[in-house]
Amino acid sequence: MxxxxxxxxxxxxxxxxxxxxxxxxxxxxxxQATHIRAGDIQAKSDTTLPVANRNSRRVFFRMTLYMDPTSQATIQETDQTIYFGDGTKAEVRFSREADLLGFVNVRRRTYFFEHIYNAPGTYDVSCVGENRFSGVKNMARPDQQTFYIYSKVTIDPLLGVNRSPVLSAPAIDLAAIQQVFLHNPAASDADGDSLAFKLRVCQQARGSVEQINNTAPINTPVPRPCDGYEYPNSQSPSVSPGGVQVAYAGPPVPTVGGPATFDIDVRTGQLVWNSPSTVGDYNVAFVVEEWRRRANGTRFLIGEVLRDMQITVKATANLRPTVLVPLDTCVVAGDVVIGKIRATDPNNDYIRLQAFGGMLPPATFRKIRSQNRRGSALGEFRWTTSCTDVASEPKLVLFKAEDSTGTGQSQVPLIDERVWRITVVGPPPKNVRAQRSGNNVRLTWDLYGCQLNPNVTLHIYRKEGPSTFNPGPCDTGIPASSGYVRIYSIRGDSLSYLDKRGGLGMERGKTYCYRIYAEFPRPAGGASIASAEACVAFDGRPAVLRNVTVDRTDAANGQITVRWTTPRPGTGSSFNAPLGYKLERAQQTAPTSFRTVRVLSNLTDTVLVDSGLNTLDNTYTYRLTFFNKATPQTLGSDTTTIREVAQPASSVRLRGQPDATALGNVLTWTHNVPWDNSLSPATIFRRDAAGNFVSLATAPNTRTGGTYTDRAIQAGQTYCYYVSTLGGYNQPTLPDNLVNLSQELCVQPSPCTPVLAVKVTNCDSLNAKLFNLGNIPPGTRYTNFLSWKLNPNSPPGCNTTVAYYRIFAQNEPEGPFVLIDSTQQTSYANGNLASAARCYQVQAVSVNGQRSPLSNVACNDNCPLFLLPNIFTPNGDGTNDKFMPKVASPVQRANVQIFNRWGVRVYEGQANPATLILWDGGGVKGGEGLDSGSRVSDGLYYYLIEVDFADLAKTHKTFKGWVEVTR
Structure with missing residues (x-):
């Protein structure tokens, strides 16, 4: 025909x-070409045996496509084109196919293929199918758009074995009008990587498969959003108009009657559409991100799987069943997890219960109550965990209840599904024992239950005295709040550890307690519950510091008295002579190095008066070492002779300053001492009119210091203070009622705030006499003149006696103020400036170093001046050779255009702001005022010059006029 x-x-x-x-x-x-409904691509690195033969650049893939079997394209098309992301492709034939149970006209095809990459990197492995199923409602002309999916893989030999997330649930699902739609991909990651779920717009490739194969860069699809795509909850007339939220237990909790929503839970992958309003087919896409954790705890993205799925919405009088799962839980590796799963149906329909998850198998899910019974169903999930299941992220088990509508319900089965999160933790180390070993502690424990993993690490923690820490079933590791501090990490197959306390030995009179937990290697990670506590006591008493008190405040002849306790040996032991003390000193509160002050050989010498110090300006910290079996001269070269190093103790450091806002003098003090000063308040002393210090007040103290504001002062007066702290060790064998004094401190009123003025250029005056200014060529240097005076009332009671002033300048309106100079005068000339546009602040400084508040901001500015000549002679004699302004203030940019008498542009360029050579008489296009072509002839030329001035307002002006060129 x-x-x-x-x-x-x-x-x-x-x-x-x-x-x-x-x-x-x-x-x-x-x-016939419109047939692809849904699909995804999943990947894994080479896991073949033996391990030695594995290729880290070899990747295996499984792609699943869902097609319309009534389409001739499905019947005729056996191969799909796969693009590997490295510029190569392959034609892959499906390995198996079957109609999807419970769905009409849906055929699932599975494709297996592999690829070896030439180099490490990140690659998007994609498939472009021609074309999408024609009946999709939430995109324009779906039968004319390609179907694009991808899986992102990372090739890195350091990653080891890596498997992409596995999506166990099909990418096809049913929904009902005005009922909540749920879908969960039942994703799992065999390597224990963290998964995150995010919605994406459905994708198509730019161009056809033939164009991708033959257009540079060849074999590289470029994805883009599908034309006219809208999420299925869109109220558009062609998508799902009138959709509203209906009652649902959540999450997310709905606003019943509000506009329909469409969301995915980033942690569980639960997709919720609340609720559809229109019958039809809808396509949605989401990406499953695969994140691996580094050793330092940060995560990095190593893979993605894009699933493009189809939802078929039907009208039905059926109602959704409800499934109930246990609360999220934790389980110790090796224990059995048992959970009862219950489902009910409001229509009294038959219910089919299913379970999806990466642990199925070996985990099992079986029916307890027959699923032939109407209206309810009961199943049991059972999983015997092992050490290989330990992970920092929970394992997800998806339970799905699907009803069977029978006749009269339009044959639309509906579902409910819930995720049960199960975290597998490591077993606690068993039988941890602590025993004295000389002056050290020997720890032993049973072989760790999961030690077959060679990369398990045991972390050993220590604490002085017992703790009340009692970990729950999900409490892995040892938190800082328990008071424990990690002292060592050791291999998982170790059985003992000798604690020498860094070579210092254990302190007598203290009880040391220990706990251990196991950390599992990445990528899965995870940790164990902490072991039971093991403690050991050391009797006797150590030598400890008890006083570091300031006797005299002076810059050169200050004095501090240091006291300590005499050590006592434990029961049945004694000290071996020679023995003694070494006292060391350092400046600052927490020093890292000390110098020896005195070595004492008599144990009854427990006081040292340290003089000749600068206690006015410095804090001093002391460290005491008790030694035996060594002469003082060898101490330090042989650390085995050190038997006891007391914790360092600092002097109390007092600081103060007047505060106009608080209307008083604010005092703060700090100390770093081994005893506790927080149980008793500190006492503040102030010098009276007769020159004697008297108690002024008490204030709360902490372990590190305190603060107090003295408001009983008169403006403009100087007050002197010191602080007395009271503390103790709170241990039966160690001293209490320890009194220590700070240095004396005199607080003077802060200097008064300067009021600043800058001599400002009169731009109006300069512009009025612009033609009479003479030459002010580019590159002229400027000077700004500053002057100031003190405001005697800012702040109230301020000090008018000033040692010097600090001057700050700001070059840009939004830039920082930078210190440029200091002076004892009340005026200042800031000269040799390329630009007068500058802002300033001034600060007064008193004799004792107190600084006033910063002054007001005062600025000078450039005047936008620009005067051009009307003739220049580019004849090379060095006189008037260049067209440039006679008068010009600093500029940032000057763009020049020159035209002849017929309006033809003969030159265009941009002048250098430093020289402002606008034109040298050449033609064509140039830069910095210099041409790149032939010279123009003599005559009259017209200019158009756009200038951006370097003033604070960034003034822009355009200058038009004429200039005569003559040689």
Whole structure:
């Protein structure tokens, strides 16, 4: 018939018939090409055996596509084109196919393929199918758009074995009008990587498969959003108009009657559409991100799987069942997890219960109550965990209840599904024991239950005295709040550890307690519950510091008294002579190095008066070492002779300053001492009119210091203070009632705030006499003149005696103020400036170093001046050779255009702001005022110059005029 039609017409009428015949010939294939409903690609690195033969650049893939079996394209098409992200492709034939149970006209095809990459990197492995299923409602002309999915893989030998997330649930699902739609991909990651779920717009490739294969860069699809795509909850008339939220237990909790929502839970992958309003097919996409954790705890993205799925919405009087799962839980590796799963149906329909998850198998899910019983179902999940299941992230088990509608319900089964999160933790180390070993502690424990993993690490923690820490079933590791501090990490197959306390030995009179927990290697990670506590006591008493008190405050002859306790040996032991003390000193509160002050050989010498110090300006910290079996001269070279190093103790450091806002003097003090000063308040002393210090007040103290504001002062007066702290060790064998004094401190009123003025250039005056200014060429240097005076009332009671002033300048309106100079005068000339546009602040400084508040901001500015000559002579004699301004203030940019008398542009360029050479008489296009072509002839030329001035307002002006060129 087609051939007869093509033979009939001749002459001019031939072409319409040819086109009609061609369309008729092509139309069936166009319709048949619309067949792909959904799909995804999953990957894993080389896991073949033996391990030594594995190739880290070899990756295995599984792609699943869901198609319309009634389409001729599905029948005829056996291969799909796979693009590997490295510029190569392959034609892959499906390995198996089957109709999807419970769905009409849905066929699932599975493709297996592999690829070896040439180099490490990150690659997007993709498939471009032609074309999408024609009935999709939430995109425009779906049968004319390609179907694009991808899986992102990372090739890195350091990653080891890596498997992409596995999506166990099919990418096809059913929904009902005005009922909540739920879908969960039942994702799991065999390597224990963290998964995150995010919605994406459905994708198509730019161009056809043939164009991708033959257009540079070849074999590299470029994805883009599908034309006219809208999420299925869109209120558009063509998508799902009138959709509203209905009652649902959540999450997310709905606003019943509000506009329909469409969300995915980033942690569980639960997709919720609340709720559909229109019958039809909808396509949605989401990406499953795969995150691996580094050793330092940060995560990095190593893979992605894009799933493009189809939801078929139908009308039905059926109602969704409800499934109930246990609360999220933790389980110790090796224990059995048992959970009862219950489901009910409001229509009294039969219910089918299913479970999906990466642990199925070996985990099992079986029915307890027959699923032939109407209206309810009961199942049991059972999983015997092992050490390989330990992970920092919970394992997800998806339970799905699907009803069977029978007749009269339009045969639309509905579902409910819930995720049960199960975290597998490591077993606690068993039988941890602590025993004295000389002056050290020997820890032992049983072989760790999960030690077959060679990369398990045991972390050993220590604490002085017992704790009340009692970990729950999900409390892995040892938190800082328990008071424990990690002292060592050791291999998981170790059985003992000798604690020498960093070579210092254990302190007598203290009880040391220990706990251990196991940390599992990445990528899965995870940790164990902490072991039971093991403690050991050391009797006797250590030598400890008890006083570091300031006796005299002076910059050169200050004095501090240091006291300590005499050590006592434990029961049945004694100290071996020679023995003694070494006292060391350092500046600052927490120093890292000390110098020796004195070595004492008599144990009854427990006091040292340290003089000749600068206690006015410095804090001093002391460290005491008790030693035996060594002479003082060898101490330090042989650390085995050190038996006891007391914790360092600092002097109390007092600081103060007047505060106009608080209307008083604010005092703060700090100390770093081994005893506790927080149980008793500190006492503040102030010098009275007779020169004697008297108690002024008490204030709460902490372990590190305190603060107090003295408001009983008169403005403009100087007050002197010191602080007395009271503390103790709170241990039966160690001293209490320890009194220590700070240095004396005198607080003077802060200097008064300066009021600053800058001599400002009168731009109006300069512009008025612009033609009489003479030459002010580019590059002129400027000077700004500053002057100031003190405001005696800012702040109230401020000090008018000033040692010097600090001057700050700001070069940019939003830039920082930078210290440029200091002076004892009340005026200042800031000279040799390329620009006068600058802002300033001034600060007064008193004799004792107190600083006033910063002054007001005062600025000078450039005047936007620009005066051009009307003639120049570019003849090379060095006089008036360049067209440049006679008067010009600093500029940031000057763009020049020169035109001849006929309006033809003969030159364009941009002048250098430093020289402002606008033109040298050349033609064509140039830069910095210099041409790149031939010279123009003498005559009259017109200019258009756009200037951006370097003033604070960034003034922009355009100058037009003429200039005569003569040689």
């Amino acid at each position: 087609l051939s007869s039609l093509l033979r009939r017409p001749t002459g001019p009428g031939l072409w319409p018939w040819l086109l009609m015949g061609l369309w008729l010939w092509l139309a069936p294939d166009v319709a």
